[in-house]
Amino acid sequence: MSDYRWISTFLDAQAAEMGAARNTQEAYARDLRDFADWCAGRGCGFQGATRADVEAWLIDCEAQGLAQSTRARRLSAVKQLFRFAFEEGWRDDNPAIQIKGPGRAKRLPKTLEVIEVDRLLEAARKTGRTPADKLRNTCLMELLYATGMRVTELVSLPVAAARGDPDMLLIRGKGGKERMVPLSPGARTALTAWLKQRDAMDEKSAAKTGKHSTFLFPSRGKAGHLTRHWFYTLIKDLAVSGGIAPDRVTPHTLRHAFATHLLANGADLRAIQTLLGHADIATTEIYTHVLDERLSELVHSHHPLAKARK
Structure with missing residues (x-):
């Protein structure tokens, strides 16, 4: 098989057997194509790579x-590809099995203060060309901060999950894993208002196309719902409107703020792990370091002895 055939077969298996998310598949595809092109330049290919x-x-x-x-x-990505190739009998060995990676630099996630989140939510209520846009933007931001969802989970939410004025939302996360997240009163109010508007708009659209959307945040794009890139642009605009530096705000920043603010108010780390959908609690533990850093800053800024030394 050609190297590109190896890649497509491997990715198909990842999607079927492990429920690999689309974003993960796209990242692996880019990485493996880069390795395939590099191997082609050396004349080895996946079959002969050492x-x-x-x-x-x-x-x-x-x-x-x-x-x-x-x-x-x-x-x-390369390690998983060669492991798959070995299991499938395409190769008699795995040339990458003993290679140690560079690891990952542990950087503290960027987060926001509660007052900054409030300014983003207020900006969402005022941003939009039409009243419907403002209701949608408010619902998006309220849900994101109330649940700590990943942006892909948010924009692709099925409308069925929002029916019946729910106290909790069922979210399908990475690898097809499902979790329940509670809704705040503000999020429920925003959801109810948007759902009424969304259904009215969907009825008009269905009268023309004969199809109803299955998504909470439908769009006319190929995916049928709002995209991550669209929401990224929106949140940057909201940051500007709220007087916050745009480079400090991303969709994931709100997820970090959700976790950090819960922890700061006494939430259990295991509960936060469940709400965020982290497979490993080690991923969640980084928020304890964020909290430690903020507490340290608080002491150095407000303690009388610290002020005296300054």
């Missing part, structure tokens, strides 16, 4: 200035 070839490729990635996290993800 451990030395994989290591040389990683050195080349580093020379290109790729981030540590990017190189770690690329090696992970």
